[in-house]
Amino acid sequence: MGVKSFVVKLLPFVAMVAVETFAVGLTTLSKAAMSTGLSHFVFVVYSNVIASLILLPYYFIIIRITLMQNCVTTGINYSSPTLASAMGNLTPAFTFLLAAIFRMEKSDFRSLGSQVKILGTLVSILGALIVTLYKGPAIGAVPQLQPSSSTVVTTTNDWVIGGIFLATASLSVAILNVSQAAILKGYPSEMTLVTFCCFFGTIQCTIISLIGERNPDAWKIRPDIELISVVYAAVFGNLVICGVTAWCIRRKGPVFVAMFKPVGISIAAFMGAIFLGDTLHIGSVIGAIIIVVGFYGVIWAQSKEEESKGEKYDRQQVSSQKTPLLESHINV
Numbered sequence: 001m002g003v004k005s006f007v008v009k010l011l012p013f014v015a016m017v018a019v020e021t022f023a024v025g026l027t028t029l030s031k032a033a034m035s036t037g038l039s040h041f042v043f044v045v046y047s048n049v050i051a052s053l054i055l056l057p058y059y060f061i062i063i064r065i066t067l068m069q070n071c072v073t074t075g076i077n078y079s080s081p082t083l084a085s086a087m088g089n090l091t092p093a094f095t096f097l098l099a100a101i102f103r104m105e106k107s108d109f110r111s112l113g114s115q116v117k118i119l120g121t122l123v124s125i126l127g128a129l130i131v132t133l134y135k136g137p138a139i140g141a142v143p144q145l146q147p148s149s150s151t152v153v154t155t156t157n158d159w160v161i162g163g164i165f166l167a168t169a170s171l172s173v174a175i176l177n178v179s180q181a182a183i184l185k186g187y188p189s190e191m192t193l194v195t196f197c198c199f200f201g202t203i204q205c206t207i208i209s210l211i212g213e214r215n216p217d218a219w220k221i222r223p224d225i226e227l228i229s230v231v232y233a234a235v236f237g238n239l240v241i242c243g244v245t246a247w248c249i250r251r252k253g254p255v256f257v258a259m260f261k262p263v264g265i266s267i268a269a270f271m272g273a274i275f276l277g278d279t280l281h282i283g284s285v286i287g288a289i290i291i292v293v294g295f296y297g298v299i300w301a302q303s304k305e306e307e308s309k310g311e312k313y314d315r316q317q318v319s320s321q322k323t324p325l326l327e328s329h330i331n332v
Helices: 002-035 040-054 066-078 081-087 090-101 112-133 149-186 190-212 225-252 254-258 263-276 282-331
Strands: none
Touching: 002 040, 002 066, 002 081, 002 225, 002 254, 002 263, 040 066, 040 190, 040 225, 066 081, 066 149, 066 190, 081 112, 081 149, 081 263, 081 282, 090 112, 090 149, 090 254, 090 282, 112 149, 112 282, 149 190, 149 225, 149 254, 190 225, 225 254, 254 282
16 A cells, blocks of 8 residues: 555656656757758647647647747747756746746745745746856867857857747746646546647647748658657647646646756756757856756745645644544533
């Protein structure tokens, strides 16, 4: 019985680590595909179409925040998967703020736990700003000829533009997490929710892509890394990640799910270096360390609050068991 209870408690943690691994795989593959010329608008449309066809038996209606998908792919197109994972760590901060605003996360500003949560949130935002605004020298790079000033300015601008898009995507993910928590509380069906999301995501992304992508040739997918990335995005990006995330949100809440974003930093750096030849920069490392510090501050505060709730529940149970005995003696 003890082993079964341990596995049940461990399962959401394992599931969220797997989600972050799949998510980084998605950003790495999509970056590789877009580097060969695949339009990020077309990529999002086709991945949603395939996911919707797979989920056709579960067809229903619900809203989808398409802004997140387009901002992620646009941001990756301008920057790198490593920056995408680093900026994704803003999601816990945004989720905590939204959950507090909508009373999903109770905060007592006089308690140490709430103060650490707020401080950790601010620290995470600071780290994300450093990652975005300060790229810094490359780590372990071979010294090369100094690039022209125009090239440096263009690269820096692309990095900042990508960071802005990815920060917007993090805010959209936070809104989606909080919205899903509210929906699943009243209608606990993860597959139905994912089906609705994919279907309406297809409609919205198609409209946006027809406006943003005017080149007809961009809609032709080559049977190479482009097709692989689209299928991967449909199966793992839309079905597996969304389904597992919804399952964890229903059981542990939106803040718990958002807190696993920092796991993607090391995975993204590893995959980016192997598959894309990305170089790690000082700014990303400094910002990532600051983000992780803020992340673990929030995690520590949340674990303390859960312990406190458990102790309070145990005291109530003991009190409720004692009360009938006292009442029986009084009645006698």
